[in-house]
Amino acid sequence: MVNGFPADEPIPGELCQAARTMLGLSQRQLAEAAGVSKLYINDFENGFRRIAAKSVAKLRAALEAGGARFVKGDGCTGVVTEMDRPEFERQSRSPERRERGAGSDADGAEAEGGDRQQAPRPRGRPRKASLPPAA
DSSP states (O other): OEEEOOTTSOOOHHHHHHHHHHTTOOHHHHHHHHTSOHHHHHHHHTTSOOOOHHHHHHHHHHHHHTTEEEEEETTEEEEEEOOOHHHHHHHOSSHHHHHHHHSSOHHHHHHHTOOOOOOOOOOSSOOOOOOOOOO
16 A cells, blocks of 8 residues: 655655656756755765755655655655656656657657667677587
8 A cells, every 4th residue: 555655754865866857857956946955965865964854845845846746655665756658758858758758649750750769779898699618
């Protein structure tokens, strides 16, 4: 069973980071919205600093105003956002996601050329094929 995260309980830094990322916000954008410093957010999200409950409440309020909802269940915590997939892709900081989100829908992409999206190319050095030992 999952319930809303208790209002009087401060959210942990990793949930702050997850919500911020899901909403497509940079640390600077969240800092401006919440009225705290970017360094403060960075340290909080990475576990370098415990911040005052008042500041955590400001961060939470800014994230919730953007569409994040914090949840808590038996042995787990999480965050969900109130946006559909195309909106998520438009707000993403990933160039590929933004490009996908820029189109109106899959039908529009097919009408423009019918090309299927190619799988990303692997990064790094190619692996050598392993051969079985000679008998």
